[in-house]
Amino acid sequence: MRRGSLMVALFTLAGAMIFPFVLVALNAVKSPADYSTNGPFSLPSELYFKGLVDFWFRVDFGEKIWNSFLISASVAVLAVVLSVLNAYALGIGRIKGRLWVLVLFLVGNTLPQEALVFPLFYLAREVGLYDTHLAMIIIFTVVQAAFGTYLLSAVLGQFPRELIEAASMDGAGRFTVLMRVVVPISRPTLAVLLIFFFIWTWNEFFLPLIFLVSNDLQTVPVSLAVLQGEKFMDATTSSASALLGIVPAVVFFLLFQRTLTRGITVGAIK
Amino acid sequence: MLFAVVIVGPFLMNIAASFTKWSGVGTPRWAGLDNYARLLEDERFWASFQNNVALILAMAVVPTVLGLVLAAVLFDLRGRSSVVLRALYYLPQVLPVAVAGVVWRWMLHPEHGLKVDWLGNPDTALATVMAVMVWFQLGYPLVIFMAGLGRIDPALGEAASIDGAGWWRRFWNITLPQLRPEIFVVLATCTIAALKVFGPIFVLTRGGPSDATLVPSYFSYLNFFTKLDVGYGSAIATVLALVIVVVTALFLRAQERP
Missing domain, CATH: 1.10.3720.10 (MetI-like)
Structure with missing residues (x-):
């Protein structure tokens, strides 16, 4: 039991550490329209790479x-x-x-x-x-x-x-x-x-x-x-x-x- | 030779410039100790060093303490989950610190990411930057300490265990003293890094709002390249260099003592 709650705590901390990576990745493949309706926390309704590609060429x-x-x-x-x-x-x-x-x-x-x-x-x-x-x-x-x-x-x-x-x-x-x-x-x-x-x-x-x-x-x-x-x-x-x-x-x-x-x-x- | 041109020469030139009034072009005018006298009375300068102390706490002290506890816990855990967890905690460390700043600026943008304005509020900006730096730094002490734990003779812990010492007592009486060399290295390198911190400040707050996160390195940068007050910027940079050399020397001396 003690080991169980320790693992939960450790993995929660790990989740917090990688949370920014996950959130950035989620929204990088989300269309602007999807973002404005569903906000930053939703999964992208479809994979949208145009944002990445546009940014790549723009800069x-x-x-x-x-x-x-x-x-x-x-x-x-x-x-x-x-x-x-x-x-x-x-x-x-x-x-x-x-x-x-x-x-x-x-x-x-x-x-x-x-x-x-x-x-x-x-x-x-x-x-x-x-x-x-x-x-x-x-x-x-x-x-x-x-x-x-x-x-x-x-x-x-x-x-x-x-x-x-x-x-x-x-x-x-x-x-x-x-x-x-x-x-x-x-x-x-x-x-x-x-x-x-x-x-x-x-x-x-x-x-x-x-x-x-x-x-x-x-x-x-x-x-x-x-x-x-x-x-x-x-x-x-x-x-x-x-x-x-x-x-x-x-x-x-x-x-x-x-x-x-x-x-x-x-x-x-x- | 090259070392003299790229490091020693510029460093001496920087010290020389700190005794002048100079906009960066034209002839510098001798100003004696004026810049240093001004520093002593400049509230922005003192505030920037205070913020720097806060960042030493966030970049060196807190990650070292957390890293010690986590390293000891993960080391006892062994197995696959310990390897996976270590990699996850270490992940922020692989980023260029400026990119880490870009990630968090997006996360903490008033209109993007979490939609909060902690960085724009003078009361919360410093604490927020500190939290970001703890996130960024944590993996480094963790990995160093876990490597150090591999060096310790497991018999020590087992013997203490048999004598009835609990986890915290073993941590306090065995792990900590054994990891002394690693703790010194981590504290020294992280403190020096905290004194030099520039990238995250530039990306996250530019020293603002109303100087709430101003640090000496950013303050000297402002004087060099925005205010064109090179003499004053050089004086700030010279003091910063001096502080760093003194801190390094103190750490080296403390380390030599048994």
């Missing part, structure tokens, strides 16, 4: 997804490469003052973007990178790599030195050691970092909001956020827009679920 949502994808994928790859090179130099090359360099990297990652945004905005305008994807890619690559360097140098610090020494003895240069020995062995950690960088960059909002003012350059979160309150955003169109924001995020989660649950404790350091 060219495919383009927004592509923008988000382009920025996030570039950042993920570049930031992993940069993190590996930095961490290799710091962790195995043992440069002087490495602890301070690491602390600096960690502080760099915890600083609020608000304290960087205006100078970045100003500099980007000076060099003609304002309102470009390139500016976003450069900035987020550095921000993510700061975290990646910090994390990887801890991992590489424990790397078996015998392996490296053996490879050097065979005449391998530092770069060959990195590519042939260190990278293949650290592959699982690098995969986790790659996926995290991709998703973190996809989810970014503050800097893209400021840097991507042209409509055709905007990312998914920015475009959805600035569209709220537009005249054409009636109840069903708004819920369609929310659903389109939810879907890619849930797809990534399902695709990467295993890596994410393994890596979430790694990400906790962030």
Whole structure:
């Protein structure tokens, strides 16, 4: 009996957690007429996809997804490469003052973007990178790599030195050691970092909001956020827009679920 | 090198700008500590930090407490339903926080969704944003704590059970102390996230109505890009950065102590 009521409570809470998702999905596939007669809580009388399709074409949502994808994928790859090179130099090359360099990297990652945004905005305008994807890619690559360097140098610090020494003895240069020995062995950690960088960059909002003012350059979160309150955003169109924001995020989660649950404790350091 | 250009340089420039009066174009005029003196007397600034404390409660404290209890309950439950429930509680966490804001803005629109105007009412706006943030954050501590529970030796709980300790006593005397490292990490990361919160405020309320949900990050954004008072915005951002660095340092020190 006690277990029974506990389960009821747990599933009620779960229902409350997913209630917004359900309500948004219900109304995204409801016709405006159906909505105005039956309200938000009724099941759609028939599946109506015109709201979703109209919204998609009206804001060219495919383009927004592509923008988000382009920025996030570039950042993920570049930031992993940069993190590996930095961490290799710091962790195995043992440069002087490495602890301070690491602390600096960690502080760099915890600083609020608000304290960087205006100078970045100003500099980007000076060099003609304002309102470009390139500016976003450069900035987020550095921000993510700061975290990646910090994390990887801890991992590489424990790397078996015998392996490296053996490879050097065979005449391998530092770069060959990195590519042939260190990278293949650290592959699982690098995969986790790659996926995290991709998703973190996809989810970014503050800097893209400021840097991507042209409509055709905007990312998914920015475009959805600035569209709220537009005249054409009636109840069903708004819920369609929310659903389109939810879907890619849930797809990534399902695709990467295993890596994410393994890596979430790694990400906790962030 | 790049790190210097993208993070260190701008950060120092931001501090420098906080000592000037500058509209963002033209030459900044030296203003000494004027901006900081103004901050101390600015009621909006203090109100924004107060709201930030409320959001720390909603984004760090409440999810940690709820997450601990839920994690312990779900962990004891085991089996399929525990996996399903964990996934359902975690679902909001997969959204970009701005999209979560879009979802809730629709839910809480006076004419759409639930047709309520809690966000438009200065008396309820902050509490509503807090509730939304609890919803958004809950999954994160839950997943971390459940992973942490897997590390604890089950013999500890069993022994206590045999000695007649009830569920709450075991939770209090075994689970909590054992999860100490995870609790620190979660509280630290969520507190820092709460101090930086911007996306949900931008989407849900834009700091309104009548500053009821204004936070420092949004307040600095307003000064940078709406009021073109860059010096003042920089001063707010510098103070925020300082607070975050101090909070991080405090957490790191507290964690080191046994």
